[in-house]
Amino acid sequence: MDVVSPELNSLLPDEIMDTEAIEDIPHSQPGGTTVQSEASDDTPVPMETDTPMASENVSLCSIATSTGHTQALTTSTASDSTFIISSGSQLPISISSSSPSFLTLKPAMTTSIATTKTTDSLTGTTFSTSGLQKLTAPFTISAANHQIILNKVASEAAKSAGAQPQIIKQEGQKLLVTAIGKSGQPIVLQLPHTGSKPGISQTSGDLKSQTQQFKVVTIGGRTELKPIVGSPGNQLTTLQAQQLKTVQIAKKTPVSSAAPIKFIITKTVNSKGLSPQTSVTPVIAGRVLTQSSPGMPSRTITLSEPHNTTTLQSISGKKIAISPLKSPSKVTVVSVASPTSNASQKSVALPVNVALGQQILTVQQSTSGSPVKVATSQTTTQGIKAVQSVAVGGVGGSQFKTIIPLATQPNVQQIQVPGSRFHYVRLVTATTASSSGQPSGPSTSSLQTAKPIVVSTGAVRMSVPIVPAQSIKQMAPKPLTSATVVTTNQTQQRLIMPATPLPQIQPNFTNLPPGTVLAPAPGGGNMGYAVVPAQYVTQLQQSPFVTLASSSAFTTNTGIQTQARLPLNGLSTAETTSRPRKPCNCTKSQCLKLYCDCFANGEFCNNCNCNNCFNNLEHETERLKAIKTCLDRNPEAFKPKIGKGKEGESDRRHSKGCNCKRSGCLKNYCECYEAKIMCSSICKCIGCKNFEESPERKTLMHLADAAEVRVQQQTAAKTKLSSQISDLLMRTTPVMSSGSGRLPFTFVTKEVLEATCECLLEQAKKAEQTHQPQVEAERMILEEFGHCLMRIISSAGKAKADCASINC
DNA sequence: GAGTTTGAAACT
DNA sequence: CAGTTTCAAACTC
Structure with missing residues (x-):
């Protein structure tokens, strides 16, 4: 697929975080200056938290053979691992890597997730995700509450013990996601090791040389928090006291001067002082997660919680875009391995669908030495299927989308946020040292200047599937066929998370259809993103495995972009989602052309009457190719045709205008009329009667309204009659067994x-x-x-x- | 339900 | 860019 033009990045609002600017924290090394807390071996693994959560909560914990300590999460680049989120048969969500360590989401009951450090050959201490993306921090998701808790910070006791707030370290990229929920705890995700340069990434003890990046995603940021960014030159960034109440950011002095700056975001669960933190990282508006002491009650973060002030930080280069989420929706984020790193891939699903409360997500991380592959292709030989993700927050969202980061070229791009519904956080690719110097200065400034993002809607969800509330969703990497294998070199992960709404962003990405791939801008991050339509979920569920990663096709060029569902006919997503989409009847187009409404809307066919349909997961390759073709032909092919009015529907109009010749624009053949909007000057229609003063139009509209009223009346009458009949039957029908005395x-x-x-x-x-x-x-x-x-x-x-x- | 009409999308 | 063909939805009978 083509790479998305860099312009997309430019489109992103400044608020989008640029992660590039963030420098990586040197990989924690034994003895080295690691960012992490000093937690001695004795220190218990940073578990997540905690106290047993409410029953509904799901915690993400690392299942790995925990050696015991979980201080910092680090991923070893050396090993390839895939990050898979699979839904377990049952509730728990686990992220497991083939390697010993993995994270699992567990039901709240499980209480805490301990992040164990598995094997980090290099660092030795910490969670190693072996090149794959990881969720370093355990998090809990409470379906009921729509909350996700990531990475609870150790309790104070732990702190006292020397355990530091969790730091995610990866040699590769690091992703910090902070969700500002009510609880205010941040979510930290660890990004896969990018390893721009293979040689470097692995081993060398000198982590310093390596530049790691953190990606921070803030969900529902609060104004209060202010990100602090350390300039590259500055090893440490000082967190501002400005931080709000709960958040503390400790910064440590860089171990080595040469070493890139590391950022650590920690959040103190309690206002109590945190143990000194090794490195400081820019704090994103979000909250920093700190490990909670075991004894501490786990906290939940509500992603969906609307926040007025999430601050996004733009770090140099890369940005994280958060799209506003207006209606609850689910988003699944899947990371696709980036080709660059030698390490493998990773698929990450973040997952979480909490919305309905009972869904369960499983995140698995496979750590096979083989390159990661996240492929969406049909091939099912081995892969893991990703399942859905987690929906967080949001009460009633009807749609879910999945965003899958695809492997991209070294330069990463932003994440787009498609439609207004979804809030996406753009993930930044972690560029390794090889990457051009990251302007620390800019980044810092940007962070500081970052504007808070307001979350318009309360619910933010990360999850994919549209599934009944109680169904379990899984995301697992699909077995990759050779074709679908993702390049292994770099495994950078990206997270796209629903975040606070960024209105500005929306328009820019609206034209991206789900499944489209965004190409990283040159010099940008490695990762691409893929958007998976909600239908994916269904399909994913159906099929044992879903390949999230793209095949070689993806590897070639681009990151995948994802797109939220596009508004249809100018209707808000909520509107569109509220009504069931009409099934298509395509017979010749294979549902891979814009003739097909499903395809045109970026959706998979589902319950359609089409023949030879390729608009499904089983034909992902063809589908992606078709999407690319469409975009090549018309970059705005997937953009909503009906632009939304500035402040009202009256301003809505067709983006291209219609070309009707015989219908007078008063039949549904006319796209303007169909969208219930008037034709405009840009229309090329002949004999148009679809204008404000048109008597024909008025008559038609009047008739339509009258018909609608009649239908409603009839429906009401039928309902009433039915009720009466039912009631009558209840009263007259003798019920022998009822014991009511009625006679049979x-x-x-x-x-x-x-x-x-x-x-x-x-x-x-x-x-x-x-x-x-x-x-x-x-x-x-x-x-x-x-x-x-x-x-x-x-x-x-x-x-x-x-x-x-x-x-x- | 079959056939026709229509206009967007695709193609040349 | 214009003209033609293809396509699937809208519509008619």
Whole structure:
């Protein structure tokens, strides 16, 4: 697929964090100056937290064979590992790597996730993700609460013990995601080791030389927090006291001067002082996660929580974009291995779908030495399928999207945020030392100057699938076929997380269809992103494995961009999502051309009537190719045709205008009319009647309204009638077994009716014979009828009693 | 439900 | 860019 033009990056608002600017913290080395807390071996592994969460909470914990200490999360570049998020059969979400260490999300009950350090050959201490992306911090997600807790900080006790707030270290990139939830705890994700240069990445003890990057994603940032960025020159950045209440950022002096700056974000759970932190990193608006002491109750962070002030930090180069999330939606983020690093790939799914509360996510990280592959391709030989992710926050979101970072070229690009619905956080590629020098200065400045992002909507979700609330979602890397294998060299991970809304961003990315790949800007990060439509979820669930990573095709050029669902016809996503999409009936296009509404809307076909459909996960390669073709032909092909008005629907208009010739623009053939908007000057229609003063239009609209009213009335009448009938049946239907005393209708048999009629006739004859007046005759008949009823009732009651006596 | 009409998308 | 063809939805019967 083509690489997304760098312009996209330019489109990103300044608020988008530029992660490049952030310098990496030297890989924690034994003895070295690591960022991490000094936690001795004795220190318990940083567990997540915590106290048993509420039942609904899911915690992400590393399952790895924890050697025990989890101080810093580090990924060893050497090993290839894939990061997979798979949904376990059951609730727990685990991120496991083939390597011993892995993270798992566990149900809240599990309480804490301990981040164990597995093997970091280099650093030895810490969580090693072996080149793959990792979620270093355990986090808990409470489905019920729509909260995700990442990386709880150790409790104070731990701190006292010397355990430091969790620091994520990777040789490669690091990603810090902070969600500012109510609790305010940040989420820290560890990025895969980028290893721009293979040689460097691994081993050398000299981590300093390596530049690591952190990616910080802030979800629902608060204004309060202010990111602090250390300039490259400055080894340490000082966190401002400005930080808000709960957040503390400790900074440490850089171990080596040469070493790039490291950033550590820590959040003190308690206001209590944190243990000194090794390095300081820019703090993002979000909160820093610190390890919570075991004893401490876990906190949950609500991603969805609307925040007025999330601050995004732009770090030089790279940016993290957060798109506003208006409606609850789920986003799945999948990272695709970047080709550059020798290490492998990684797929990351972040996952979390909490929205409905009961979904479970499993994150697995596979650490196979083989390059990571995240492939979306059909090939299913081995891979892991990623499942869905986690939805966080958001109450009722109807859609989920998955964003999959694809391996990209060394330069990473931003993440786009497609439609207004989704908030995406752009991940920054971690450029290694090889990368051009990162202007620390700018980055810092940018961070400082970063504007807070306001989260418009309360719910932010990270998750993918659109699934029933209780279903479990998994994201697992799909087995990669050769074609689909992702390059292994660099494994940088990217996280796209729903973040605070960035209105500005939206327009820019609207044209990206799901599944599209954004190419990293030159010099940018390695990673690309892929957007996976909500339907993916369904498909993913269906298929055992889903390949998230792109095949070689992806590797070639681009990062994948993802796109949130595009608004259809100018309708808000909420609107579009609220109504079921019409199934397509494509027969010849394979649903890979814009003729297909599903495809045009960036959706997978689902429950359609199409033939030979390729618009599904099983034909991901073809689909991506088709998307590319469409974008080549028209970069705005997937952009909503109906631009939203500035402040009202009245301003909505078709982006290109219609070309109707015979319909008078008063039929649904006309895209303007179909979108319920007037034709504009840009339309090239002939004989247009779709304008404000058009009597035909008014008449039509009036009729349409009247029809709609009728339909509503009819519906209401039907509902009422149905209710009445139901009620009547309930009252009249004898229920023998109910014990209510009602008689079974079966007592009124044909014979009984005939007998009754005979009685009545007999009574009528009697009256006639006695020459009774009509009134009296009627009275006599009625009395007889009453007698008959009494007898019937009496017989029924007797029969019922008899039946009861024999337990019939 | 089959056939026709329509206009966007795709193609040349 | 214009003209033509293809396509699937909208529409009619």
